[in-house]
Amino acid sequence: GAEADRARESEMKVMLAGGGTGGHVYPAIAMGDALRDRGHEVVYAGAPDRLEGRVAPERGYDFFPVEAPQYPRSGLHRKLAFAAALGASVGRARATLAENRPDLVLGVGGYIMAPTVLAAWSLGIPRAIHEANVSPGLANKLCARVADLVLTTYDKTRERLPGDAPKETVGCPVNPR
Numbered sequence: 001g002a003e004a005d006r007a008r009e010s011e012m013k014v015m016l017a018g019g020g021t022g023g024h025v026y027p028a029i030a031m032g033d034a035l036r037d038r039g040h041e042v043v044y045a046g047a048p049d050r051l052e053g054r055v056a057p058e059r060g061y062d063f064f065p066v067e068a069p070q071y072p073r074s075g076l077h078r079k080l081a082f083a084a085a086l087g088a089s090v091g092r093a094r095a096t097l098a099e100n101r102p103d104l105v106l107g108v109g110g111y112i113m114a115p116t117v118l119a120a121w122s123l124g125i126p127r128a129i130h131e132a133n134v135s136p137g138l139a140n141k142l143c144a145r146v147a148d149l150v151l152t153t154y155d156k157t158r159e160r161l162p163g164d165a166p167k168e169t170v171g172c173p174v175n176p177r
Contacts (some may be wrong), residue, residue, distance in 0.1 A: 018113030019052030028108035030173035091118035
């Protein structure tokens with residue numbers, strides 16, 4: 001009936017993006033599980049050879065591999081090479097997003113999230129990020145500038161992230177299962 005139609009209209013497709021460590025991956029899975037429990041479709045984009053590449057598929061998430069360079073801490077030549085590699089990664093992520101058409105990209109931290117969040121920004125797809133740590137990582141500092149919503153575990157983190165997006169302290173999601 002009408003109520004079922006309204007429920008279907010509110011369903012979203014969410015692409016989780018990021019990972020690398022359990023501190024990013026397991027909160028992402030907890031958020032993904034909560035979204036799925038509410039009837040949303042959730043997929044995961046990350047590094048196939050890192051933790052998320054194993055855990056997300058094991059938990060039943062469609063997984064989309066992402067390649068991303070790590071930011072070099074020194075050397076102009078390395079930083080220029082990084083910029084070129086990041087641009088290529090964003091281009092590949094744009095193709096993945098165009099094919100999958102999520103309603104929201106939720107970046108969960110780790111350098112691997114940057115290409116997908118930046119690609120979503122370039123395509124006008126809504127973006128949120130979650131920072132699980134008190135001191136934000138470089139990828140979250142970059143992506144906070146283009147996010148529509150910034151979620152943090154700690155109040156203190158909000159002042160450490162740039163950008164004009166609303167910032168909300170939501171804690172660190174854990175898996176109740």
